[in-house]
Amino acid sequence: MFRREEPSREIRLLVCDGNEEGLHFMSNREKEKFRSFRDLKESSNDNSTVPAQSPKPLIQRVPSTLSENNYFKKYFEPRVFAIGPLHHGKPRLQPAEKTKLELAVLFTKEHGVNEQVLYKKIKEEIGELRKSYRSEDIEDYDDEELAWMFFVDGCAVLHAIHCAMQEKKEKQKMLSIKVYFLAFAQVDMFMLENQLPFRVLQLLISSVNKGDDLRKSINEFIDKKIKKTVAVVEQEARPQEDQGHTHLLGLLRERLLGNHKATNNKSSMEGEGRRSRRSQQPNKGFRGISELKEAGIQLSSNESSSLRDVNFQVGFLGTLKIPRIVVDDSTGSKFMNLVAYEMCPDFENDFEVTSYLCFLDSLIDTAQDVKELRHAGILLNYMGSDEEVADLFNKITTDLVPDHGMFLPVTEDILKYCNSQWRTSMAKAYYTHFSTPWSILAFLGALIGLIFTAIQAYYSIQRKGGKEK
Numbered sequence: 144m145f146r147r148e149e150p151s152r153e154i155r156l157l158v159c160d161g162n163e164e165g166l167h168f169m170s171n172r173e174k175e176k177f178r179s180f181r182d183l184k185e186s187s188n189d190n191s192t193v194p195a196q197s198p199k200p201l202i203q204r205v206p207s208t209l210s211e212n213n214y215f216k217k218y219f220e221p222r223v224f225a226i227g228p229l230h231h232g233k234p235r236l237q238p239a240e241k242t243k244l245e246l247a248v249l250f251t252k253e254h255g256v257n258e259q260v261l262y263k264k265i266k267e268e269i270g271e272l273r274k275s276y277r278s279e280d281i282e283d284y285d286d287e288e289l290a291w292m293f294f295v296d297g298c299a300v301l302h303a304i305h306c307a308m309q310e311k312k313e314k315q316k317m318l319s320i321k322v323y324f325l326a327f328a329q330v331d332m333f334m335l336e337n338q339l340p341f342r343v344l345q346l347l348i349s350s351v352n353k354g355d356d357l358r359k360s361i362n363e364f365i366d367k368k369i370k371k372t373v374a375v376v377e378q379e380a381r382p383q384e385d386q387g388h389t390h391l392l393g394l395l396r397e398r399l400l401g402n403h404k405a406t407n408n409k410s411s412m413e414g415e416g417r418r419s420r421r422s423q424q425p426n427k428g429f430r431g432i433s434e435l436k437e438a439g440i441q442l443s444s445n446e447s448s449s450l451r452d453v454n455f456q457v458g459f460l461g462t463l464k465i466p467r468i469v470v471d472d473s474t475g476s477k478f479m480n481l482v483a484y485e486m487c488p489d490f491e492n493d494f495e496v497t498s499y500l501c502f503l504d505s506l507i508d509t510a511q512d513v514k515e516l517r518h519a520g521i522l523l524n525y526m527g528s529d530e531e532v533a534d535l536f537n538k539i540t541t542d543l544v545p546d547h548g549m550f551l552p553v554t555e556d557i558l559k560y561c562n563s564q565w566r567t568s569m570a571k572a573y574y575t576h577f578s579t580p581w582s583i584l585a586f587l588g589a590l591i592g593l594i595f596t597a598i599q600a601y602y603s604i605q606r607k608g609g610k611e612k
């Protein structure tokens with residue numbers, strides 16, 4: 144009864160097996176689009192059967208979601224030093240080119256190595272070193288220009304780090320280097336777009352007699368940067384090998400995260416099981432330290448140098464333990480470049496630094512919260528007022544997307560504690576009557592007064608009863 148319709152040409156196109164003879168009715172532009180689609184489809188099939196490799200992430204520009212934010216731009220632009228090709232040749236950074244060359248000269252003189260030998264080492268591996276960047280970012284530089292840039296910048300960075308750690312002030316005087324220049328240069332060394340491939344530093348270090356001294360200086364330089372971030376006295380033992388690092392910023396991140404220390408509290412024991420759920424929805428959180436304090440949660444710093452070592456312990460009261468953090472004028476630039484590094488599309492990671500910042504922001508809502516963190520010894524404020532610190536963390540976490548599973552065990556235990564009515568009642572009683580020496584004395588005075596009143600009433604009743612008899 145019904146005539147069977149033939150499939151249209153458009154429908155036949157969808158079941159085409161990839162033979163381009165079936166696409167004769169399409170334009171060349173349409174054919175090219177379907178070729179790209181088919182290539183991507185085939186590559187995805189290959190990736191499903193072959194384990195994906197994890198090469199080092201490229202040195203690349205800051206993701207546009209951050210760089211296009213007017214407030215964040217200042218964190219990604221070098222102030223005095225252009226290191227590598229991404230900011231090379233900018234007019235405002237030209238004055239530092241002479242200083243870099245002088246530092247490179249001092250490097251070769253101090254280590255007694257011929258500059259041509261060092262340059263040759265770089266030149267021989269320039270093909271591999273090019274692969275550390277996106278091709279479009281370095282297409283304006285030929286191999287000779289890039290090799291010379293790596294040679295000068297690498298020597299300058301190594302010598303600047305070595306002098307900073309050895310406190311060779313006479314070298315600074317010879318170069319007429321101002322204190323502000325050195326301070327800004329050290330900030331510039333940890334910007335994502337201002338990185339050299341770590342392989343460049345390795346080639347230079349392996350070409351001098353006292354290479355171990357340079358490796359030690361780099362480790363001490365990173366240690367110093369960590370102490371200005373998390374304020375630790377002693378740090379975890381670190382491997383001495385310098386293999387596998389992408390660049391200095393990547394090395395800083397590795398060491399800031401460190402090895403997560405397991406604790407015996409409930410959060411740590413149950414945490415891995417809960418974290419495996421990797422909640423995709425934001426947690427229903429809390430509004431600042433003040434709200435936690437009202438629920439009877441105390442704050443305490445721990446001695447860890449790892450940003451991941453945040454834990455919650457429950458005794459008579461709850462205690463939230465957080466690594467100490469130093470906040471100064473370099474904090475915004477340092478953390479935002481680490482965040483930008485984690486956001487690079489070819490860098491596989493769990494967004495640990497981003498998650499840490501967002502967790503800290505959940506604790507800091509107002510200047511009063513910053514004050515509470517300071518009094519607990521968790522936050523050292525070298526930046527200015529508490530309002531400035533609160534504003535900093537509230538702004539730099541704007542539009543950041545953390546891994547909600549990272550601190551999920553801690554936040555769930557905090558919320559569970561806060562939702563326990565008897566615990567919060569006990570906490571309020573404690574903070575009302577026992578949180579300070581004066582409140583304890585007032586409570587004892589009131590209690591003694593009640594006791595004396597009761598005794599007086601008892602004897603009054605006894606006397607009255609005796610008279611009646």
